[in-house]
Amino acid sequence: MITNFDNLCSELEKQELEAPNGVASPTTYAQLLAIYLYQNDLCNAKFLWKRIPPNIISSNPEIAAIWTVGQKLWKKDLAGTYQALAIYNWTEPISNIIRALEERVRERALNLIGRSYSSISHNTLVSMTGLSNEAIAQICKERKWELSEDGTTIKPIPPVQPTPLHTSSEDQLFKLTEFVTFLEN
Structure with a gap:
């Protein structure tokens, strides 16, 4: 593949x-x-x-x-x-x-x-993902989403976003200096 x-x-x-x-x-x-x-x-x-x-x-x-x-x-x-x-x-x-x-x-x-979403209906989740009820239950377990007792509502947890890498001010200034030097030459 x-x-x-x-x-x-x-x-x-x-x-x-x-x-x-x-x-x-x-x-x-x-x-x-x-x-x-x-x-x-x-x-x-x-x-x-x-x-x-x-x-x-x-x-x-x-x-x-x-x-x-x-x-x-x-x-x-x-x-x-x-x-x-x-x-x-x-x-x-x-x-x-x-x-x-x-x-x-x-x-x-x-x-x-x-x-x-802070909560979403089971039917909406099925239509937005194209998955079966069993697959939705598995996804909820994997993502630690809370499923209501009657199974009609799901409370998703936001995915963990990777923390952006911050460069120091000196690094940014160095890169800017290199760029300006390149443009001037």
């Missing part, structure tokens, strides 16, 4: 630029579109969608299915995103990216819920 999507993205962008007649393969477009969604780079995904020739889109329904996911992400429709991800039977070069995309969208949703 490919895990370094940044390198793959650079390679695919290069393939698109160097493609004969300016038209890359459908697989290149599909992978690049999925990676842009994985990176949450919705603007580049939209521009790529507009660049893909219509004949490639019509002959490759997987590209249209990926863009359906992109549209749901653009509208911040999490429930629709999970439905769009589950509805299509993804082919092998794309399925790894799609699985990683789904995990990343879910993780972002869980972090957002932890930061934004």
Whole structure:
């Protein structure tokens, strides 16, 4: 399974630029579109969608299915995103990216819920994460979220944010001096 999507993205962008007649393969477009969604780079995904020739889109329904996911992400429709991800039977070069995309969208949703809600209904959590009731119970245990006795309300705990590394004033002044010296020379 490919895990370094940044390198793959650079390679695919290069393939698109160097493609004969300016038209890359459908697989290149599909992978690049999925990676842009994985990176949450919705603007580049939209521009790529507009660049893909219509004949490639019509002959490759997987590209249209990926863009359906992109549209749901653009509208911040999490429930629709999970439905769009589950509805299509993804082919092998794309399925790894799609699985990683789904995990990343879910993780972002869980972090957002932890930061934004003091309590949330079970049904809302299910729709925002696309998980089953059993998986929600497991997530609550892992994140130490409090589940009400009747199971209808969850009290999330905000995720621990890493403490920012503070540089000393002398270090900042040194970096600024180096930068100004570079600009002057």
